[in-house]
Structure formats: C-alpha cells, structure tokens
Amino acid sequence: MTGSVDPIVINITIFVLAIFVGYHVVWNVTPALHTPLMSVTNAISSVVMVGAILAAGSDTIGYGSILGGIAVALVATNTFGGFMVTHRMLEMFKKKDRSADRNVGRVPRSGPAGRSEDAGRVPPSGPAE
Amino acid sequence: MSPNQSAILYLAASVLFILSLKGLSHPLSARRGNYFGMVGMAIAIVTTLAMTRRVDVALGMMAVGGLIGIFAAKRVQMTSMPELVAAMHSLVGLAAVLIAAAILHDPQAFGIDDPVPVGNRVELFIGAFVGAITFSGSVIAFGKLAGLGRYGRVFSSAPVTFAGQHFVNLALALGMFGCGIAFVAAPAGAQWASFLETIGIALLLGVLIIIPIGGADMPVVISMLNSYSGWAAAGIGFSLDNSMLIIAGSLVGSSGAILSYIMCRAMNRSFFSVVLGGFGAGEGTVADSSVQKAVRSGSADDVAFLLGNAESVIIVPGYGLAVGRAQHAVKEMAGKLKARGVSVRYAIHPVAGRMPGHMNVLLAEAEVPYDQVVEMDDINSDFSSTDVAFVLGANDVVNPLASQPGSPIYGMPILEAHKSRTVVVNKRSMAAGYAGIDNPLFYMDRTMMVFGDAKKVVEDIVKALD
Numbered sequence: 001m002t003g004s005v006d007p008i009v010i011n012i013t014i015f016v017l018a019i020f021v022g023y024h025v026v027w028n029v030t031p032a033l034h035t036p037l038m039s040v041t042n043a044i045s046s047v048v049m050v051g052a053i054l055a056a057g058s059d060t061i062g063y064g065s066i067l068g069g070i071a072v073a074l075v076a077t078n079t080f081g082g083f084m085v086t087h088r089m090l091e092m093f094k095k096k097d098r099s100a101d102r103n104v105g106r107v108p109r110s111g112p113a114g115r116s117e118d119a120g121r122v123p124p125s126g127p128a129e
Numbered sequence: 130m131s132p133n134q135s136a137i138l139y140l141a142a143s144v145l146f147i148l149s150l151k152g153l154s155h156p157l158s159a160r161r162g163n164y165f166g167m168v169g170m171a172i173a174i175v176t177t178l179a180m181t182r183r184v185d186v187a188l189g190m191m192a193v194g195g196l197i198g199i200f201a202a203k204r205v206q207m208t209s210m211p212e213l214v215a216a217m218h219s220l221v222g223l224a225a226v227l228i229a230a231a232i233l234h235d236p237q238a239f240g241i242d243d244p245v246p247v248g249n250r251v252e253l254f255i256g257a258f259v260g261a262i263t264f265s266g267s268v269i270a271f272g273k274l275a276g277l278g279r280y281g282r283v284f285s286s287a288p289v290t291f292a293g294q295h296f297v298n299l300a301l302a303l304g305m306f307g308c309g310i311a312f313v314a315a316p317a318g319a320q321w322a323s324f325l326e327t328i329g330i331a332l333l334l335g336v337l338i339i340i341p342i343g344g345a346d347m348p349v350v351i352s353m354l355n356s357y358s359g360w361a362a363a364g365i366g367f368s369l370d371n372s373m374l375i376i377a378g379s380l381v382g383s384s385g386a387i388l389s390y391i392m393c394r395a396m397n398r399s400f401f402s403v404v405l406g407g408f409g410a411g412e413g414t415v416a417d418s419s420v421q422k423a424v425r426s427g428s429a430d431d432v433a434f435l436l437g438n439a440e441s442v443i444i445v446p447g448y449g450l451a452v453g454r455a456q457h458a459v460k461e462m463a464g465k466l467k468a469r470g471v472s473v474r475y476a477i478h479p480v481a482g483r484m485p486g487h488m489n490v491l492l493a494e495a496e497v498p499y500d501q502v503v504e505m506d507d508i509n510s511d512f513s514s515t516d517v518a519f520v521l522g523a524n525d526v527v528n529p530l531a532s533q534p535g536s537p538i539y540g541m542p543i544l545e546a547h548k549s550r551t552v553v554v555n556k557r558s559m560a561a562g563y564a565g566i567d568n569p570l571f572y573m574d575r576t577m578m579v580f581g582d583a584k585k586v587v588e589d590i591v592k593a594l595d
Contacts, residue, residue: 007370008248015363018376021147022383028154031479031504034388034486035210037153038355040166041381042217044146045362047170048224048378049191050177051369054239055231056190057181064235069186071227073194074220079174081198082217083167085205090163092207092493093156 036089043082046075130179138176139373145169146377150384156499173373207494208451211351211484212274218354219267225260225361226328229253232368233324239369244317249368254309256364257324258331263357265335270350273339274483289340298337305330342403345448348392349403351484356385388485395479397531397541424559427577429589432519432553435577436462437594439516439551441472443508445544449522449557451482451491453583459521460495462587465594474501476508476518476544478526509545518546520554520570522583528568537566552576555586 029037052075055068145165152162174191178184205213232253236243245253271277272284282289305327312323342350359381366374393400436442444463450456463473475492482488492502512518520527527546530536546552547570554571558580571578579586 006248008367011367011370011372011375014372014375015367015379018379019383021376022150022380023387025147025150025380026384026387029150030154030156031391031477032486032489032499032502033153033156033159034391035214035484035490036159036163037150037384037486038214038351038388038484039210039217040149040153040163041355041359041384042214042221043170044149044166044377045221045358045381046224047142047146047173047374048221048228048362048365050173050371050374051228051232051239051365052224053174053177053181053184053187054369055228055235056187057183058235058238059182061186062235064231064238065183065186067227067231067234069190071224071231072187073190073197074224074227076191076194077198077201078217078220079170079198080195081202081213083163083170084199084202085210085213086163086166087160088202089207089210089490089493090156090160092490092496093499094160 033090033093036086039082039086039089042078043086046078046082049075049079130176135176135180136372138172139371142169142173142176143373143376145172146380150380207490208454209275210487210490211347212271214484215267215271215274215351215354218351218358219264219271221358222260222263222265222267222361225358225365226257226264228365229257229260229368230324233320241368245320247313250313250320251309252364252367254312254324254327256361256368258305258309258327259357259364260361261328261331262335262338263354263361265332266339266350266357267335267354269336269339270347270354274347274351283336283340286343288343294337294341298334301330301334301337305334346396346403348480348482348484348487349389349396349400352385352388352392354385356382356389359383359385392480392485395542397538422572424571424578425574425576427553427579429579429586430593431577432579432586433590433593435517435551435553436466436471436519436590437469439471441515442466442474442517442519443512443515443546443549444473444475445518445520445523445527445546446475446477446488446492447481447521447523447526448483449555450583451487451522453522453585455521455582455584455587456491456495456497458584458587458591460492460497462591462594463497463501465591469594474503474508474511476503476505476512476546478505478523478542478544481523481526505542505544512545512548515549517551517553518549520546520552521587522555524556524568525566527570528566529570530566530568546570547573550575553579555579555581555583557582 049072052068052071056065056072058065146169149162149166152158201213232239233245236245241249269283273286278285308323308327308330312320312327315323339350359378363375363378363382366378389400393403466473477488489502525538527544528538529547531538531541531543533539552570552575554576570576
C-alpha cells in the first residue's frame, strides 16, 4: 500500500472521534443546565463564521463576498448573543449559591476572556452578604 | 500565517469548545466553561482574520450582527428563551446555505480548485441541504413558540396535517437527493440550477417536517434543530477541510441528538412518533368522562392553611407556571413558608417547560437556590414522606395512569405526587393535558383542586400566609 490518505478519510476520522467526545461530554451535563447547554452550543456552531469570513475576504467585492458578508452578520448574532445569553443564565444560577459555595473559589474575572462582548459588562460586585 | 500555525490554533479552539461543554456538568464550573467557549471562538475568529487579505467587510458585518446579538441577549425574557434559541438555529442554517453558495461561486477564495471537485460537491450538497432544512424548520418552530398562529396556519401550535403528508415528504426527500446527484455530476459552470433546486426543496421540506409536530412536543423539536444546526456546520467543515468546524459541528450535533433522546424518553415516545407528528391534536380538549366524578376544590386561603401547617412541601412546577409567569410569586411563597419552618423543594420533570432545562432557568431567574431544585429520579422516593405536594400547572407528568398498562401514557416516567399525604393541584380548568386523557390524581380524596391562573392563585396564597 502506497500513497497518502485522502483528506476525506482524515475528516471522517475527526468527525467520528468528535462525535464520541461530544457523546461522553454531553451525557455529563447536569439536566438543570440543559437550556444553557443549548444556547452555548448555538454559539459554538456559529464557528461556521470561519467560512463566512473567508468568503467575505475575497479581493474583489462580488457575489461571493456579499454572500459571505451577510453570513458573517448572521452568525455573529449567534456568536455574541449565544455566549452572552448563556452568561446571563449562568449568572442566575450563581446568585443563589452564594451561601452554599462561599468557600468555593470565585471564577477569576481577569482571565484571558477579553472578548468585546464582555468588556462593557460591569463585573458583579462581591457577594452581598 | 502558515497553514500549520492556523491548524494548531484551530486545534486549541476545538479543545476549548470541548472544555466549555464539559464545564456545564456543574453550575459552579459552568461559568468558567462559558469563558473557555468565548476564548475558543475569539481564537478561531482572529486566526481566520489573520489569514484573510481583506478584513473590512467581515469586521463591519461582524459588528452589525454582534450588536444585534448582544441586544437580543440582554433583552430576552427567560420565558422566551425557546424562541431565541430557535431564531439562532435558523441563522446558523441560513449562514451554512450562504457559505455553500459562496464556495460554489468562488472556490479559490477557500483554497478549493475551480471547478469544485466531485468530493467537495458531495460535502457542499450535504452542508447546504441540512442548513436549508435547519433554517426553514427553525423559522416554523420560532413561529409556533412565539404564538404567531394568527399570522399563518403553518405557525399554529396545533399540528398541521394533511392526507398523504408522509408520502409528500418522502417524495420531496427523494427529489432533493436526485437534485444532489445532478449537482455532483453537473459539468463545470452548470451546477447552479441543481444547487438552487436542492436548496428550494430542502427549504420546503424543513417547513413540512415541523408543521405536523404539536406544541407540547416543542422540547423535542428544538433539540432536534439544535442537532441539525451542528451537522450543517460540520458539513461546511468537510467542504473546507477544516477540522475545527468538523469538531465543533459534531459536538453541537451530538449534543442536540442526546437532548432529543432525553426528551423523547421522558415522554416515553419514540423519536419517530414525535417527528412523524400529529400527536398533539387532543391538546386542550376537555376529557370525555361519562361519569361526572367529584373533585374537592378549595380556595387560596385553604391552600395557605394546608401549606402553613405542613412540615414538608414539594412544589411540582409545569408548563402552566411558565405560561403564567408565576415563578417569582412561587419563590415568594416558598420564602414565607420557609420562614415558618416548612421545608420546601421543587421537583422537576425533564419535559417541564418548553425546552430542555427551561424550568430550572425560570426558577433560577426567580433566585430559587439550585440545591432546592431536584430532578425527577432523585425526588420520587421522597413524595411518600411529604406532607403536601403542590402541583402548579402540570398535568400529564403527574398522572398516575402512567403505571397502568393500556393507558395512552403507559410507561412514561412521572413525578409520583399522588404518593404524598395531601396533594394540591392548581389548574386553569378541568381540561385534559396534552395527552388528552383524564388524570385520576384530581379525583383522589387527598387532593384539593385550586382553579385559576397560577400567578393569581399563588399571589393570593402569599397574602393569606401573612
């Protein structure tokens, strides 16, 4: 057997393994967080923006870049909206566990999460108790 | 940036996406998980921009979409989360179609040979038709969830069925694959006709798949569309030979598929019976009982007395609570009861609410501590030692008939509220639940019915508790 492996075979390998990873990770998600799971997977699926940016980035403005540009706007709604609404929901789950997890370390806010959608948000002030 | 460098960065982003889902295994790690997802997305986008020669169009459009997204995310009511999620699925689907069209128009911008080779065409076909079905199906789902039935029958929350529906769907699906074969086999420059036909049929198919599904099956529909949007993204990943897109798409696809399975299992229905639809037809009809059975009905004051003198109370919230937006009133009532030393917990059925986990979010919004909110399997054994089970706007999920062979809902897992010492049920009327069957729970000697809007009733109980 000589010759290189066709890219499609490599893609299928990645695809099958990723489904396995997804299967095991998702079964571990607590049922209470199934709605945030949906909104965050929504945000993650907007990674098709990669394709849209390539289309929008062609040298000349033509049908390709117009289609790509529209696609960028559509999925950017998901990217920013999806992560943000997930954040909003998870904050609600935090509010009430203050008394329960007082000794659990708070998630550092100064991490590399420097996404623009977060920049405008005031970090929640410390626990109110 | 060399292709190798970008591939490594894409790998980092993929790992972060996996970690972001992993974080959701517990409410405490979930926020960190969401940040992982954001960082992964930022890496993916910046890497792609760095490889692109012209970024002005992309950045401008990103700002437009991003602002709309942030606005929607800030403004959306938690009761309307299902609509928002459905709308977002439709955007991913439409974007997948547009990207497929852009690839076909200008393959070289994506580093694909022109004309597009046969292998890539197969992948393009898959990405495009899954995207189109996701788009039109999600639009219909959005309409059903948002109650747009008055603007068109396709948005009606009741199932829309017609003779030969399944045959029409099958014929359309076969026609679509026929167009797909024509698209793959078409000579260079003549692919557009079959491509557009594929898209057209897929759009129609998306509408026809969703319209026969009844309103109460929406948790399954929305999970299913979640899954489709992931597969569409993976399909685009195949066309672009981009492993990050394939990984992210597969994660989303399997997540949606698992949620669909969990929802179907919680209703004891097969996935196919939901998808083939028509089951929700009996929704809202009054149960046909020839014998007029007696129910004991009481006032809010009576309930307040019962609850105030109990030691333990389990609240069973259902769809009616979400519709009546009564979650804040319920939280206030629970606070008053706790001040009197009553133990209060909430029992959640997997299909309570309008999407998976919806009820948990609604209770979280009302600042109910999540350790008081218990899943069905963990609380069922506690009902028999509970003084009062307070069923708020739930019906089929507490129907004891589920354990009787021959009943339409036989085998469906239920919350065993009927085992508690006293049962209080709040409903708007004696109408049957979505399964269209009567509920013996309402006629038990130990049951007291309180009729009325959930929010109003609970507010009256709060007043009576003062």
